[in-house]
Amino acid sequence: MEASRSVGVGETVLRRWVHQLQMERQGVTPQGKAITPDQQRIQELEARIERLERKKAILKKATALLMSEGTERTK
Template identity: 55%
Template sequence: MIPDTPKGAVPYRSTMRCPMSKRHFSPEFRLEAARLVLDANYSTAQACEAMGVGPTALRRWVEQLRQERGGLTPETAKAMTAGQQQIQALHAKIRKLEMEKEILKKATALLMSDSLDR
């Protein structure tokens, strides 16, 4: 039995685990970490230790940087290189403009049908 615990009770710490908070890294940090592996010939383990990140995240960043250097724009992750960041920003602007265009089309059609009814 654990001291200061009522008989039959389970202490809080043994039943509840604190969830690890998800850490967020800037694109610049991710780029620097991936460059250690690709450009500075660090092993993944050495780069993880130097940057204080886990191997899974670092491997993902290295693969993303390889793809970006090959000209592929990441679909879900934030781009690390300046060129790919600009491409992502332009794609977002295109999506916004296309949405605005559709709204204007619908508004024009609605106004035209309303004026024909009068």
């Protein structure tokens, strides 16, 4: 109770933070915003991978569309 008062948050919030930090230190990637620098970096990289995968899927579809249009023109 004293610790939560000293940082100006409720006890429940402080308990959640402690639990999240313990989980992160065990290697569990958090659902919300990460606390530890390693987990923050992991989240950034996962977000980047997700964006690149979406771009790759779009380019793949566009290429397939262009290829099919090119095939139809030669017929």
